[in-house]
Amino acid sequence: MTLTWQGPRSQNGLEGVQHPIQHWILAPDPLPATSGSGAEADGTVLAHVFRFNSSRDMFAFKAAFPPREDSVPTGGTSRLASGAVFPEVGPMLLPDEQLLTTGFARFDEARAMHDALKDKGWGDMLLAGLPVPAPPLSGIISALEAVVPPRPALGQGRPVHVLLDTAIAFANARFLDADGKTRIVEFWDQSALPDKGDPRFLGRLTSGREIDAMRKDHSQAGNVDDWGLYAAYDAMAYGPGSERRLPAATGHGTHVLDTLCGGPSEASQIVAVELPQASVDATHGGMLAPSVLLTLQWMNTWNLTPPPMLNYSFGGIAGRHDGEGLLESLFDLAVKNGTASAITLPAGNSFATQTHAQFTHADLATPRELVWNIQPDDGTPSFLEIWLPRCRHRRGDGQPDDKATISLTVTPPCGGGRSFTDLDYGVHELLDGGDVVARLYIICTHPILGGRKRPLMLLAVRHTALGRSHFGHRGGKPELAGDWALEFSAIDLPDGDTVDVWIERDDPLGRARTGARQSYFTAPRPVWPQEAPKSPVVGNAGTISDIATGKRTLVAAGHSLVDRQPASYSSEGFVPKPRARPTASAGCEFSPARPGLLGAGFFSGSTYPMGGTSTACAVVGRIAATLAQKGQKPTRAEVAARAALDDPRTHPANDRLDLRFDRYDGPPPRTRVGAGCLNLPADLLRRNDVDR
Structure with missing residues (x-):
């Protein structure tokens, strides 16, 4: 393999509003800047996130790009020939009367839409080219006429839990009321084919009445045949040969929903949203934004008192981590506008993954090397993000240029190193002959709700597995596996600022079935009985989820019940940033010898232990709902106050973990557990046989 760097080339307008990760997911090759291949060439319908300056501007855009159908033979399927389709429900309201909404359009028209928004001053296309939540529907206009379902039949005055998750066993007996009727009012399966009788929105909607009827149809002597029920549903919802991969024991969403509000004594109503499996499989989370925004737009039409509570047990690692990312802004906006009374998120399970490094001004007084190890036989691309404090520019027109902040030298395992600075904006491509095997994007990012523009240097590397790609890429490049040497040096990094690498x-x-393998930074590891020397730059701090640093969301860390020490994987926030740490910690492990908490298995009557901060997230959501039922607002301050009462220990701002025992000598620091460790609700204690 002979590698050469090429570029930089400028990002065109449309490419500039795509997250670089999308370029590596949408097409067999990284999406090119010009038309002619992949999704852009075949007219695939994709989701785009629009921001309009006013309702008048939105209507003007709709008039300029009305949806039109292809002419098809009788009995054929009409397809979107041109134009954009938007949800009938209202968009999210932003400050200064701006509007935020998801729209659907053919990718080969997206460039014209982007340019028209800019030229006419109507607004912006914030994200372009995200996969449609239901891939089988790409291009079918009859399924895009309303995009989101009609308002569910929810009763006023009763608490409502909304779950966005995967592997939700909607017919499980744990979600029945005392009369044997399901408490799931609506189940929106965004991966399913549309109902032929009502194909007005993406996916398939199943009402509580329909769930009860299915349970009755598959019941013998009062026992429901879950296997038969889900087989019949899959044949109807996915078509022959396209059935789901049913879990053998538990489903992530099933366990989370049971921990959140399972049991016949619960009076809450449930709306469950099954996220698209292809989007969930991409664990970086970048493909879930349309599903989240569509769900929030749907919730925006309910007008409930009190507003529903949303549980979203997903998250990535790399990102801004300053509360101004897309999903963080959407979640904060939803709570502020009353779309949701509370949104609960996990802190993440990345504490020990060696995926975050941070350089200070002193660290980069002399050049420092960071080694990024990409594993062999990795079926998905690998991504590394470098975030700097603020954008700087080459001025031109005779004005002096800004000084660059840092210099970065990238050297692949098989050679071919090159140096860059954060002023080298554009796309730099690493070529093996004519094949693009890696790209370095250097861009100035813009928060959707305003805020500080920050430079991002993102290195994307092709997958290393041969013939195992889940997302349709061509053959991987095994030679790319190994140590990528990244040398950093400061040019003009102010004292007090940091360079964060995720x-x-x-x-x-x-x-x-992705074949994904997590890459990592090489760092010293402990060898018994000695404790490894601490890496000067690679650490556990800052491994908190990329969507968990907003202002209004509830962020759950996880701990062990027996000693109230953090779970070994529960991610850590930042020391100097109180907002970028968990709100509180909840039990998600019984003990190191007995992992997980017991909850519903996928099939009725079964139980299964599941750990992770997703379980802790559901516990915090349950506690927040209890606070709401007592007349308290389920805010971050109220949950933190409850944690402080449950855990009166004095938690230091930060502390050193004894890596030999995965525990702290004293109470764990606030960067790991937030305000403290919450007590497990009594019913969950009984379920887990905890007599305390």
Whole structure:
């Protein structure tokens, strides 16, 4: 393999509003800057996130790009020939009367839409080219006329839990009321084919009445045949040969929902949203934004008192981590506008993954090397993000240029190193002959709700596995596996500022057939009985989820019940940034010898232990709902106050972990557990046989 760097080339307008990760997911090759291949060439319908300056501007855009159908023979399927399709429900309201909404359009028209928004001053296309939540529907206009379902039949005055998750066993007996009727009011399966009788929105909607009827149809002597029920549903919802991969024991969403609000004594109503499996399998989380925004737009039409509570047990690793990312902004906006009374998120399970490094001004007084190890036989691309404090520019027109902040030298395992600075904006491509095997994007990012523009240097590397790609890429490049040497040096990094480097999450979730393998930074590891020397730059701090640093969300860390020490994987926030740490910690492990908490298995009557901060997230959501039922607002301050009462220990701001025993000598620091460790609700204690 002979590698050469090429570029930089400028990003065109449309490419500039795509996250670089999308370029590596959409097409067999990284999406080119010009038309002619992949999704852009075949007219695939994709999701785009639009921001309009006013309702008048949105209507003007719709008039300029009305949806039109192809002419098809009788009995054929009409397809979107041109134009954009938007949800009938209202968009999210932003400050200064701006509007945020998801729209659907053919990718080969997206460039014209982007340019028209800029030229006419109507607004912006914030994200372009995200996969449609239901891939089988790409291009079918009859399924895009309303995009989101009609308002569910929810009763006022009763608590409502909304779950966005995967592997939700909607017919499980744990979600029945005392009369044997399901408490799931609506189940929106965004991966399913549309209902032929009502194909007005993406996916398939199943009402509580329909779930009860299915349970009755598959019941013998009061016992429901879950296997038969789900087989019949899959044949109807996915078509022959396209059935889901049913879990053998538990489903992530099933366990989370049971921990959140399972049991016949619960009076809450449930709305469950099954996220698209292809989007869930991409564990970096970048493909879930349309599903989240569509769900929030749907919730925006409910007008409930009190507003529903949302649980979203997902998250990546790499990102801004300053509360101004897309999903963080959407979640904060939803709570502020009353779309949701509370949104609960996990802190993440990345504490020990060696995926975050941080350089200070003193660290880079002399050049420092960081080694990024990409594993062999990795079926998905690997991504590394470098975030700097603020954008700087080459001025031109006779004005002096800004000084660059840092210099970065990238050297692949098989040679071919090159140096860059954060002023080298554009796309730099690493070529093996004519094949693009890696790209370095240097861009100035813009928060969607305003805020500080920050430079991002993102290194994307082709997968290393041969013939195992889940996302349709061509053959991988095994030679790319190994140590990538990254040398950093400061040019003009102010004292007090930092350079943060994250590796994006890239692990297989559940039974996903991605072949993903997590890359990592090399760092000293402990060898018994000695404790390894601490890496000067690679650490556990800052491994908190990329969507967990907003202002209004509830962020759950996880701990062991027996000693109230953090779970070994529970991610850590930042020391100097109180907002970028968990709100509180909840039990998600019984003990190191007995992992997980017991909850519902996928099939009725079964139980299964599951750990992770997803379980802790559901516990915090349950506690927040209890606070709401007592008349308290389920805010971050209220949950933190509850944690402080449950855990009166004095938690230091930060502390050193004894890596030999995965525990702290004293109470764990606030960067790991937030305000403290919450007590497990009594019913969950009984379920887990905890007599305390």
